[in-house]
Amino acid sequence: MTTQAPGRPTPPEQRPPEQPGLPHTPDDETxxxxxxxxxxxxTYEEAILREYHVDKGPGxxxxxxxxxxEMHLSxxxxxxxxGVCAHLSTGDAVTATHRPHHLAIAHGVDMNRMTAEIFxxxxxxxxxxxxxxxxxxxxxxxxxxxxxxxxxxxxLGQAFAxxxxxxxxxxxxxxxxxxANQGAFHESLNLAVLWNLPVVFVVExxxxxxxxxxxxxTCVPSxxxxxEAYGMPAERIEDNAVEAIYDAAGRAVERAxxxxxxxxxxxxxxxxxxxxxxxxxxxxxDLTDVPGRDPIPTYERTLKAAGxxxxxxxxxxxxxxxxxxxxxxxxAKDSLLPDPADAGKYVFA
Amino acid sequence: MTLTESxxxxxxxxxxxxxxxxxxxxxxxxxxxxxxxxxxxxxxxSYGGIFSSTTGLLDRFxxxxxxxxxxxxxxxxxxxxxxxxxxLRPVVELMFADFMGVCLDQIxxxxxxxxxxxxxxxxxxxxxxxxxxxxxxxxxQHSQCLWGTFGHLPxxxxxxxxxxxxxxxxxxxxxxxxxxxxxxxxxxVMGLPWMAKNPRSMGEVPAGDYTVPxxxxxxxxxxxxxxxxxxxxxxHHALDVADKLAEDGVETEVIDLRSVVPLDRRAILASVxxxxxxxxxxxxxxxxxxxxxxxxxxxxxxxxxxRAPVAxxxxxxxxxxxxxxxxxxxxxxxxxxxxxxxxxxxx
Ligand SMILES: Cc1ncc(C[n+]2csc(CCOP(=O)(O)OP(=O)(O)O)c2C)c(N)n1
Numbered sequence: 125m126t127t128q129a130p131g132r133p134t135p136p137e138q139r140p141p142e143q144p145g146l147p148h149t150p151d152d153e154t155x156x157x158x159x160x161x162x163x164x165x166x167t168y169e170e171a172i173l174r175e176y177h178v179d180k181g182p183g184x185x186x187x188x189x190x191x192x193x194e195m196h197l198s199x200x201x202x203x204x205x206x207g208v209c210a211h212l213s214t215g216d217a218v219t220a221t222h223r224p225h226h227l228a229i230a231h232g233v234d235m236n237r238m239t240a241e242i243f244x245x246x247x248x249x250x251x252x253x254x255x256x257x258x259x260x261x262x263x264x265x266x267x268x269x270x271x272x273x274x275x276x277x278x279x280l281g282q283a284f285a286x287x288x289x290x291x292x293x294x295x296x297x298x299x300x301x302x303x304a305n306q307g308a309f310h311e312s313l314n315l316a317v318l319w320n321l322p323v324v325f326v327v328e329x330x331x332x333x334x335x336x337x338x339x340x341x342t343c344v345p346s347x348x349x350x351x352e353a354y355g356m357p358a359e360r361i362e363d364n365a366v367e368a369i370y371d372a373a374g375r376a377v378e379r380a381x382x383x384x385x386x387x388x389x390x391x392x393x394x395x396x397x398x399x400x401x402x403x404x405x406x407x408x409x410d411l412t413d414v415p416g417r418d419p420i421p422t423y424e425r426t427l428k429a430a431g432x433x434x435x436x437x438x439x440x441x442x443x444x445x446x447x448x449x450x451x452x453x454x455x456a457k458d459s460l461l462p463d464p465a466d467a468g469k470y471v472f473a
Numbered sequence: 474m475t476l477t478e479s480x481x482x483x484x485x486x487x488x489x490x491x492x493x494x495x496x497x498x499x500x501x502x503x504x505x506x507x508x509x510x511x512x513x514x515x516x517x518x519s520y521g522g523i524f525s526s527t528t529g530l531l532d533r534f535x536x537x538x539x540x541x542x543x544x545x546x547x548x549x550x551x552x553x554x555x556x557x558x559x560x561l562r563p564v565v566e567l568m569f570a571d572f573m574g575v576c577l578d579q580i581x582x583x584x585x586x587x588x589x590x591x592x593x594x595x596x597x598x599x600x601x602x603x604x605x606x607x608x609x610x611x612x613x614q615h616s617q618c619l620w621g622t623f624g625h626l627p628x629x630x631x632x633x634x635x636x637x638x639x640x641x642x643x644x645x646x647x648x649x650x651x652x653x654x655x656x657x658x659x660x661x662v663m664g665l666p667w668m669a670k671n672p673r674s675m676g677e678v679p680a681g682d683y684t685v686p687x688x689x690x691x692x693x694x695x696x697x698x699x700x701x702x703x704x705x706x707x708x709h710h711a712l713d714v715a716d717k718l719a720e721d722g723v724e725t726e727v728i729d730l731r732s733v734v735p736l737d738r739r740a741i742l743a744s745v746x747x748x749x750x751x752x753x754x755x756x757x758x759x760x761x762x763x764x765x766x767x768x769x770x771x772x773x774x775x776x777x778x779x780r781a782p783v784a785x786x787x788x789x790x791x792x793x794x795x796x797x798x799x800x801x802x803x804x805x806x807x808x809x810x811x812x813x814x815x816x817x818x819x820x
Pocket of ligand 1: 270271304
């Protein structure tokens with residue numbers, strides 16, 4: 125529901141008074157859904173990891189193999205995608221980064237065509253023109269960019285258009301914590317509050333921007349502080365806790381849908397693997413902690429303790445995910461590469 | 474030489490280095506010589522630069538002079554400008570030239586214009602190092618060359634080494650220059666262990682300090698039938714193609730421009746004056762760029778030098794595609810270079 129004429133900014137004094145949102149506690153089915161999404165994402169990233177390294181040798185040549193180029197995988201960041209996207213419909217927009225697969229999967233991007241894009245095939249989302257950092261699925265309003273923080277501004281425009289069309293759809297803009305030091309981040313926060321846009325900003329804090337730890341790049345311990353300075357509600361969620369993310373995202377999404385404006389969530393998550401494949405991570409001082417912080421076994425234990433999962437259910441969920449993912453990989457591998465004569469196609473409409 | 478004649482082992486006079494190591498060695502010499510030289514950028518400290526442009530510099534010079542920055546290109550490039558104005562000699566790395574988009578104002582409205590706007594009273598002796606080029610499926614936002622764009626905007630020198638010797642000599646010249654110099658290294662010439670490389674990305678480099686003059690092209694292969702004017706990774710391809718064509722009796726002269734600004738127009742004119750035929754190979758976009766500028770040099774000065782129409786092998790104004798067959802179709806791969814030379818010489 126919009127609270128003013130579509131597309132017109134609401135002056136701050138005319139906005140409805142702020143009310144704290146009610147908690148969003150996931151019911152049993154939702155909890156299992158969160159787990160399934162996380163498992164599907166991990167299964168996917170493991171499959172891409174496996175395929176990426178095929179034929180890269182002798183040694184490691186980034187330009188070789190079935191999947192060439194840079195590869196930024198999201199293992200460990202599944203709770204963010206699962207917890208946030210659980211509140212979205214495919215009519216809502218998501219803008220992601222150079223590390224986009226988890227969000228794409230959780231938001232319902234066509235897995236076959238996404239995989240074909242990563243394999244550079246003509247059946248891919250971008251007919252092989254884009255690649256893994258440039259996945260566009262207009263059916264579910266998903267996009268991503270390889271330029272740091274540059275996904276934030278277009279999300280404002282999608283939110284603006286949704287409101288102008290009189291819908292209650294929203295845009296979710298995601299970046300890493302490293303991106304929060306980029307001008308586009310700050311300009312976007314200001315404009316979103318000023319024009320009361322239905323946006324949820326998400327910052328995935330995985331401690332590292334390539335080799336640079338957060339403490340070396342960022343002057344505040346929490347980006348919630350920065351968002352609050354721009355006049356929007358914000359919170360930082362620790363421990364990669366999927367249900368806490370689900371709760372906070374639920375309130376932020378509801379607020380945006382009700383026309384009450386943007387919010388920001390910073391989520392302390394985990395980059396389990398290298399910045400990109402081939403990153404030796406010599407700089408990484410926290411590697412020994414990584415296995416113990418893996419969010420999937422953690423959540424599995426929680427759901428088992430709650431009586432929602434047992435070993436059999438876990439293996440069924442993993443098997444289902446593997447079937448789905450291998451179907452996508454097979455679709456991609458069975459698809460044709462683009463015709464070089466068509467390289468100039470699609471520069472213009 | 475006998476042992477008695479040489480009590481101390483002489484320092485090696487030259488070594489075989491990759492382009493990346495040669496660049497770092499140049500920086501190391503300059504940083505040791507001049508305390509005002511600092512290096513700033515993303516992942517230039519413990520990582521040593523994503524493309525190995527700073528390996529070992531942190532260990533040698535410490536975090537006060539080799540500084541990891543936040544992902545805030547406008548702020549740290551602007552900081553470089555201010556520090557240069559106050560007498561430091563900053564070398565600032567923009568990780569990929571493609572990222573100029575987020576910080577172009579500092580580059581072209583400030584770094585490049587301050588000297589002119591101040592009537593020559595304020596100098597900006599800074600170097601902007603940046604990685605360019607494609608060929609390994611990094612997609613449309615991480616594969617561009619863009620030297621034509623930098624070259625188009627007045628006030629900055631632009632250098633583009635293709636090999637270890639020039640990489641070292643040009644970085645030393647760039648640091649010593651009182652102007653802003655953009656130093657563009659192609660990932661494919663660096664000799665990185667994780668990327669396809671031509672043997673030319675490794676070569677003999679004098680151990681000591683030397684310079685390669687900015688604005689001077691080099692004739693990297695002499696020939697009589699056709700001139701190929703090129704730069705960066707395309708020099709490697711052009712030389713391979715020239716070797717192959719020599720077997721068919723076509724003698725190709727290859728000119729490595731090395732500098733885009735200033736452009737060594739005399740070298741271009743001299744070579745085309747000799748061969749009468751011109752092929753320009755440029756990995757950047759075709760239109761409004763370097764290849765047109767090279768051809769215009771002939772048209773402006775003496776179109777009568779040409780005995781055949783020129784050929785330009787460049788990116789046909791297409792964002793660089795991800796998928797390998799598409800990317801290879803738009804890049805100046807050896808096959809396209811060979812076809813262009815054959816057409817121009819009628820072979
Ligand atoms: C404007 C810009 N500067 C630099 C880069 C190079 N780069 C790619 S990813 C990255 C680190 C990003 O860190 P963060 O935002 O925390 O995301 P993460 O990789 O941790 O998911 C950098 C510096 C870029 N893509 N765009």
